Each structure stands twice: as C-alpha cells, then as structure tokens.
Amino acid sequence: MQASSFCDVRLIAPSGYPHDRDAMMRGVARLRAAGCSVDGVNVLERTEQRYAGSDAQRVADINALATLDALPDIALSIRGGYGATRLLEHLHYDALRERLAGQPMVLVGHSDFTALQMALYARSGLVSFGGPMLGPDFGAKELSPLTWRHFWRTISAPQGNASWDCGEAGELSVEGPLWGGNLAMLCSLLQTPYFPRIDGGILFVEDVGEPPFRIERLLYQLHLSGVLGRQRALILADFTQCRPAAYDNGYDLADGFSQIRRVAGIPVLSGMPFGHDPDKFTLPFGVPARLRVVGQRASLDFHGYPHLRHAHEPPMGTAQAASVPNP
Numbered sequence: 268m269q270a271s272s273f274c275d276v277r278l279i280a281p282s283g284y285p286h287d288r289d290a291m292m293r294g295v296a297r298l299r300a301a302g303c304s305v306d307g308v309n310v311l312e313r314t315e316q317r318y319a320g321s322d323a324q325r326v327a328d329i330n331a332l333a334t335l336d337a338l339p340d341i342a343l344s345i346r347g348g349y350g351a352t353r354l355l356e357h358l359h360y361d362a363l364r365e366r367l368a369g370q371p372m373v374l375v376g377h378s379d380f381t382a383l384q385m386a387l388y389a390r391s392g393l394v395s396f397g398g399p400m401l402g403p404d405f406g407a408k409e410l411s412p413l414t415w416r417h418f419w420r421t422i423s424a425p426q427g428n429a430s431w432d433c434g435e436a437g438e439l440s441v442e443g444p445l446w447g448g449n450l451a452m453l454c455s456l457l458q459t460p461y462f463p464r465i466d467g468g469i470l471f472v473e474d475v476g477e478p479p480f481r482i483e484r485l486l487y488q489l490h491l492s493g494v495l496g497r498q499r500a501l502i503l504a505d506f507t508q509c510r511p512a513a514y515d516n517g518y519d520l521a522d523g524f525s526q527i528r529r530v531a532g533i534p535v536l537s538g539m540p541f542g543h544d545p546d547k548f549t550l551p552f553g554v555p556a557r558l559r560v561v562g563q564r565a566s567l568d569f570h571g572y573p574h575l576r577h578a579h580e581p582p583m584g585t586a587q588a589a590s591v592p593n594p
Contacts, residue, residue: 272304274575277339278401279328280310280319282379283348287402291345294406301581303341310345318350326354329383333362338372340575341422345401347378347449355386355461364391371573373422376400378475378543381448384552385456388446389463394572396422397448397471397541398549411545412583419580421549426570429548433536433565441499441534445556445569447471449542454488469558469567470495471502471550473542479511483523490530500534500558501527502565505542536565 276298285291291311298305310328313320332342367374368391375396376383387393398421399405399414421427444465447453450472456462470489474482489495503524511519528535536558540546551572559566 272302273577273581274303274341275339276303276305276341276343278305278307278310278345279342280313280345281325281328281354281376281383282319282344282350283317283346284314284319285311285345285402287406290402290406290408292406293408294345294401294404297405297410303581306339317348319345322350322353322357325350326357329354330357330359330363332372332374333359333366338366338370340371341373341375343401344376344380346403347376347380347400349379351379351382352452352455355382358386358390360387360390363387364393367391367393371575373573373575375418375549377473377541377547378449379452381452382456382461384448385453385463386461388553389461392553394551394553396549396551396572399547403543404545404547407545409545410583411547413540413546413548415583416580417547418549421551422575423580425574426568427549427551427572428566428568429539429550430564430566431539432563433538433560434563435536435560437560437562439500439534439558439560441469442555442557443467443469443499444553445469445471445550445567446552447502447550448473448552450474450482450485451477454485457488457492457494463553465553466497468498469500469502469556470498471504471539471541473504473506474509475507475543477506477509479509479515479518479520479523482506482509482520483526486523486527490527495531495533498533500536501531502539502558503535503537504539505544505547507543534560536560539565
C-alpha cells in the first residue's frame, strides 16, 4: 500500500477471468492517477477455464477480508460473467460479519456480483454496493463522468442521492430498504438460503443479453413467488442488448414491461442508469431509502451504508488521461 494514497483499493475476482487485459490495466492506471493505492493486482493473472482462478482462489478473495491485518477502503470486483454462485456455500459468513460489521469498507460490483451481495446480506446482514467494476467501468476506453462522480460522491458521504428522468408522469413517495441487481442472478437464488427476505423494499433490476420474453419470464418468477407483491416499488434499470427475434412477431421489451405493470400491483418505474451500460449509479444494497416521483423526475435518497470518512471526489481529468502502467 502507498502511504501517500488517499484511498486503498483491493482487487477481488469472484467471477470471470480478465479477458480484456487493456481495460483492466486502464482501470488500475486511472485509480492510481486519482491517488489510490491498488493492491491485489495479482488476481489479474489468474485464469481457469472461464473463471478468474479456481473456486478456492476466488472464494479466498472474499474470505480474506475477514483476516487482513488492515482492511482496504474499497474491495473492487474486476468484472462479472459467471462464477460467484459456486462460492456461496464456502464463504465464512460469521467471520465476515464479525470483521466487517461497522467497518467503513466499500465492497462493490454488479452483474454476477449480485449473487455475493444477496448472500452476504441474507447470511451476514452486510451492506455492499451495486456499482462500477475495474475493467468494464473504470477501464472503459471512455470513462463515464456520471459513473466516476456518482461513485466517489456516494462512498464519501453518509447519505446519497440518485435522480433521473423516469418517463412516467405522476406523484409517488415510498420508503423501504433499497436492494436489487442483476435480474437473472436474483431469480437464480429464489428458494435458497441466499435470497434475503426483504419486505416493503424498493427493488431495482437490470440485465444484459436476454431476449425480451426471458426478461418477462424472470419478472414473472418474482411476481408468482410473491417477491414483487411484498415490495413498495420496482425500478427497471438498464436492459442492455435484450433484443427480440423474428419469432417474437412484434413483441419487445416494452410489451413485457407493460404486462408486468399490469400484474405487479405496485408502482413500476424505468430509466434508472444502472446495469451494463456505461452510465451507472452506485447503490447500497439493503439500506433505508426513499423513492419520490414528481412529474417525470424520480429521486432516490439513501443512507446508513459504509462510507469513507477521509475520502473525496478525485478529479476526473487526471483519471481520464492516465497512461497504462505495468502491474
């Protein structure tokens, strides 16, 4: 760790291997240019089939957080893909809860990372963040200003806000736990010990590469299982590359979402930047939140999450211009 850094970042690789090496190194360079130290770069060297190392190596990335002499400020997932589900039975939930509860450490990722978020909250009560990852976000060829700024602003304060144009005119004000993530990962854990029982929540979902009918089917799983009916609101975030086929005969995502609106029995909003598009908010999983809609503008306020008391928003220009170093 660099003594002069304002923020210590530790890389974790619970899912897919770092197939885009250039993106990973751009991400490391940008974090270092912003004044962060970056530890755990060795995980970028691991590959076993489609995974970033063996199951034992990848679960050790998470379990090590319970035994490190000094916790990092941020534990950052390098990418999604698939593989986190294989780790859930092997996490040291009690040890992680004992070490991390009340500690201002930010554990962040999205996509396949949703499985870890669900399990850690269900089994340990730990709050993590849906947000950017090393390769696809901090390592993108063009760094998203929204993603960069919202990440640092959120994790540097005890409360956060996310506002967007939701497209649905109306008035709404509801409160409840904020939770969610990748839709396929959420549904894959239904009826398991790793699916948290959250009542009266504000649920947000996203996905990538699924045909519209599969998206509707996944949302129906949440509906028929009673999960949707127990929430105060559903937020449809980004559904990226979810294209219909010729057989769909005109049916598309909008039709599937309209059907869910008809049956869900709760307010359903759309348009929130979160998922596999470049722009994404950083959202804590399981914390108190308030969702308001005025006209066509939606706003989420949330608090009660781990945050970095000494952090600040690093200048984006320095990070954007960072060169790619050797690890």
